[in-house]
Amino acid sequence: MKLKSLVLVGFATLLTVGCSAQEASQKPETEVANQAQTQKTVAANTSTSAVDTISGTFKSAEHPTQGEVKVVTENGKKYLEFDGNFKTDSGPDLFVILHRNDTLPITGIKEKDYVSIAPLKNTSGTQRYEIPVNIDLSEFKSVAVWCRQFNATFGYAPFKV
Numbered sequence: 001m002k003l004k005s006l007v008l009v010g011f012a013t014l015l016t017v018g019c020s021a022q023e024a025s026q027k028p029e030t031e032v033a034n035q036a037q038t039q040k041t042v043a044a045n046t047s048t049s050a051v052d053t054i055s056g057t058f059k060s061a062e063h064p065t066q067g068e069v070k071v072v073t074e075n076g077k078k079y080l081e082f083d084g085n086f087k088t089d090s091g092p093d094l095f096v097i098l099h100r101n102d103t104l105p106i107t108g109i110k111e112k113d114y115v116s117i118a119p120l121k122n123t124s125g126t127q128r129y130e131i132p133v134n135i136d137l138s139e140f141k142s143v144a145v146w147c148r149q150f151n152a153t154f155g156y157a158p159f160k161v
Contacts, residue, residue, distance in 0.1 A: 056143065056157030061106045063089040065155020069143050071131070078131040080117060080143055087124040093149035094120035096129050098140040102158035107151055120145055 055070035067086030072079050080096060088094075096117045099109070115135060121127045131137070144156035 054137065054159050054161055056159045058086065058088075058145075058155045058157040060155050061104060061144075061153040062147070063091070063154040065089075065145060069157045071137065071159075072128075077133075078137070080129045080131060082125075082127045084126045086127070088120075088145050088154050090123050091147045091150075091152075091154060093147055094123075094154065095146050095148050096120055097144050097146045098131075098135065098137075099142045099144050099156065100140055102141040104142065104144055104153045104156045106153055109146060109151055109153065114144070114146070115140070116148075117143075 053070075055068060058065045058067050058069065060066070065088040068083040069086070070081055070083075072081050096119075097109075097114045098117060099114045101113065117131065118129045121129075140159070142156050142158045145154040146152070147154060
């Protein structure tokens, strides 16, 4: 009895696979092409892409700072993304900020001129910071690594659009 059941299940599986393969091979080329285009569109909409190609190169201020930053969007959220060449010195109380000007003073940043994004995760390497939805990027011209404790700019990157 068990053998008959196994044979029937095996036969049904082969029949299903065979019919599916035949159905796929009989689809019109345009339908196959449309499915491929839909898959490409979905993949493009969920991948990381530059937002208006906002980017910048870090410049040193109080401390040597290097690397690139760009604004990317993923799944409808915007991020500041530092590249693998990003590097700055260690310091206390370091933050990533957006600043309203394309140049920053070494010390004495005024509170009305910036918005804090997040504490700096690492002093080197690739990293990403989510930009809150209530922030209008068009109001800011640079991103900076800033020491809150001593109000000192370690380095900044003016945006190129």
